[in-house]
Amino acid sequence: MNTQKVFFSTNIKFLRERKKLSQELMAESLGIGRSKLNALESGQTKAPQPEDLINCSNTFKISIDSLLKVDLSRISELKLRELESGSDIYLQGGNIRVLAITVDKDNKENMEYIPVKAKAGYRAGYNDPEFVASLPKFSLPNLPESGTFRMFPTIGASMLPIPEGAEVICKFIEDWQNIKARTLCIVVLKAEQDFVFKQVTIEPEGMILLESLNKLFQPYKVPVSEVLEIWQFHSYQSQEIPEQETDLQEIKRMITALQNQVLKS
Template sequence: MSLVSENIKYLRKLHHWTQGEFAEKINIKRSLVGAYEEGRADPRLNNLQNMSKLFGVSVDAMISRDLTGKTHEELEALNKSSGGMKVLSITVDEEDNELIDLIPQKASAGYLNGYADPQYLEDLPKFQIPSLPRSGTYRAFEITGDSMLPIRPGTIVIGQYVDSIHDIKDGRCYIILSKEEGVVYKRVFDYTKEHGQLFLVSDNKAYSPYRVDAGDVIEIWEAKAYLSMEIPEYADDDLSFEQLKNIVLELQQEVIKMKG
């Protein structure tokens, strides 16, 4: 049997799950679990990722390291030493293309409990954006509040999954899922080496920055795009409405002269 086969079998038994119970948790057939454990089939990437999330170990560890004999504590330490972030569950279409799961405002509270549950993700709205690079994994979040103006409440922010907390680029916008705060959208600064914390900053200066312990962070998504139903109004330093009308009138006069 291959290394990944041995690891799947060992980790399942370590959690005291039958093949049927394990199959149900990652939404596959029991017979497929048997094929994986006996080395008769190799797990697809999305199934490996779902197993990784469920076991609390990275995909890299599952396919490249001998995990047999390790305790829960040793596996947890192994995960932390690799940079921290767990691999998440994903959903795909019939052609095995990844879909973007949308977390609406009304579902964001439940996301803290359901982010690792394939059934929870299965019930979420899904869509695709062809222009996004296919190398990344994306999720969309409908944001609330006015802490990140001019991005307004109700805007859908599309984030790309960040594999490690150490990949954060200071000052960029991220969606953070943490045990204490749930889902938030902020600018993030990495002070994990100095203080073991992330500093979260709002674009709206009426909101004070605050800190989140690195150990409480569950998922990080770097903001890559957003969808909004509101067209931005002119800012104070942009053209006034009257100025804009005058420009249109001047253009009309020029067109009349050209026709003459």
């Protein structure tokens, strides 16, 4: 029989420390004694009273279900703010995918980079905070302030026309049901030894269609249960200079532009 792990005590302590409040001030805010708050945070109170659960939920603006069932310390600051604003995963019946992240000294999310030598271990450690903390991390200017970003190396011809060896920057997708058809993504699969860079389409009956930009590679489908993470393409960096457009490519482009003008007229 599986037992649901309860995170209430660690969540209360985490949320208090996130607000940079002492136990004395937090206890005063909750309307309880410091000794009782200490017992709640340390797990000495195995079965918190309903009024304590309701009080903490109202104070931290996070549902009781989330306080009990979700390890809030492993959720990004953006997601925590969403929970506090009423976008609660349990109230909405959603299925959150907890993402391990790292932050800088200002509590802003880093962008982790998965070097080639770490790719083999990523599938085993993708949700392990210690593994993620061991990855190279940095920040880039001009990235959107919202969202979590990660950089993946590209290997293989299936990612063309993105040049092999380019570094692909992607944004984490938590809710896969909101993915538009043929969205370009890095997909981390359970059964693959590498990441795949594909156009993703969520299909009925729990299947995902994966299509390569390189038409020499046939599309294929995988069950949703075989997917660990999906990261939406944002941009890429490469040391390769794009090849100059040939005369034939230029003529084809001009014909296509003319056809589009005719269709619009």
